[in-house]
Amino acid sequence: MSCMSQCAKYFLCFFNFIFFIAGGAALTVGIWLFADRTSFTNLIAKLDQSDLLTKTDADVIKMMAYILIIAGALTFIISFLGYCGAMFESRCLLCVYGILILVVLILECVVVGLAFGLKGDVEKGTQDFLKDTIAKYYATTSDKIDTVTVAWDGIMSKLHCCGIENYRDFSENKNWTTMVGKMVPDACCIKENDVLKDSTCPINPTSFNTYQTGCYKAIMTAIEENAAIVIGVAATLVFVEVLVIILALYLACCYWRPQHVYRCVEPSGKE
Structure with missing residues (x-):
C-alpha cells in the first residue's frame, strides 16, 4: 500500500477513535441519567461542590438524557464503522461509513435550507x-436555583438583555410573580461595580434600570457580529466531513480487489 493510502488509513483510524470515545462517553452518561439520575447528580454534586443538577427539574434532566443517548449512539456507531473499516481494511464497512457521513452532510444542508426558507416559523418556534x-423552569427562590436558571442569568448578564422579547416575559412565570414578588430577576437589572444601579429594579423595572433588549435579539446580534467565526466553523465542519467521505471511498476503492491494490495508487502497467 502506498504512503498516501497509509496516511488515509491512519488518519481515519485516529479521527474515528476520538469520536468513538466521545460518543461512548455521551451514550454512557445519557443512559446513566435516564436509568438513575439521582446517583449521577449526587456524584456531580460531590465533584464540583455544587447542587445545580440535583435541583434541576426532572423533565430537563430527561431531555438532556435523550439528547445524549441519541447523539452518543449515532456518533458511537458511525465512528465504530469508520474505525473498523479503516483498521481492518474492510471495503464494506468503509462504504457504509462514507454513505452515512454523506447522509449526515445532506441532512445538515437540508436543515440549514429549511431554517432559511422557513425563517419566520423557525424564529417563532424558537422564541416559544x-x-x-x-x-416553567426559571427558579422562584435562591434555594431552587438550577442549571436552567444559572444559564439564563449568565446569558442576561453577559449580553445585557432580559427575557426573550423583553422583561415582561417573566410575568408568564406565575410562581415568579406571586411567590417571589418581583417583576424581573437581578440579572435583568443594570449594575455598576456588580451592584444594582437601582435597588428597586427587580420590583419596579423601568427603561432606566433594566435591560430593555430581549435576549433572542441579543443572541442574534451576537451571532451576526461574529459571523466570520460562525462561517469559519461551519466551513471547517463541511470540509472535514467531505474529506472523510473522500478518504473512506478512496480506501474502499483500494481494498476493492486486494490482489490489485497497487492499481489504485500507481500508474497503469505497474504491478
Whole structure:
C-alpha cells in the first residue's frame, strides 16, 4: 500500500477513535441519567461542590438524557464503522461509513435550507420554546436555583438583555410573580461595580434600570457580529466531513480487489 493510502488509513483510524470515545462517553452518561439520575447528580454534586443538577427539574434532566443517548449512539456507531473499516481494511464497512457521513452532510444542508426558507416559523418556534423554559423552569427562590436558571442569568448578564422579547416575559412565570414578588430577576437589572444601579429594579423595572433588549435579539446580534467565526466553523465542519467521505471511498476503492491494490495508487502497467 502506498504512503498516501497509509496516511488515509491512519488518519481515519485516529479521527474515528476520538469520536468513538466521545460518543461512548455521551451514550454512557445519557443512559446513566435516564436509568438513575439521582446517583449521577449526587456524584456531580460531590465533584464540583455544587447542587445545580440535583435541583434541576426532572423533565430537563430527561431531555438532556435523550439528547445524549441519541447523539452518543449515532456518533458511537458511525465512528465504530469508520474505525473498523479503516483498521481492518474492510471495503464494506468503509462504504457504509462514507454513505452515512454523506447522509449526515445532506441532512445538515437540508436543515440549514429549511431554517432559511422557513425563517419566520423557525424564529417563532424558537422564541416559544425559550419562553417556555422561563415560564416553567426559571427558579422562584435562591434555594431552587438550577442549571436552567444559572444559564439564563449568565446569558442576561453577559449580553445585557432580559427575557426573550423583553422583561415582561417573566410575568408568564406565575410562581415568579406571586411567590417571589418581583417583576424581573437581578440579572435583568443594570449594575455598576456588580451592584444594582437601582435597588428597586427587580420590583419596579423601568427603561432606566433594566435591560430593555430581549435576549433572542441579543443572541442574534451576537451571532451576526461574529459571523466570520460562525462561517469559519461551519466551513471547517463541511470540509472535514467531505474529506472523510473522500478518504473512506478512496480506501474502499483500494481494498476493492486486494490482489490489485497497487492499481489504485500507481500508474497503469505497474504491478
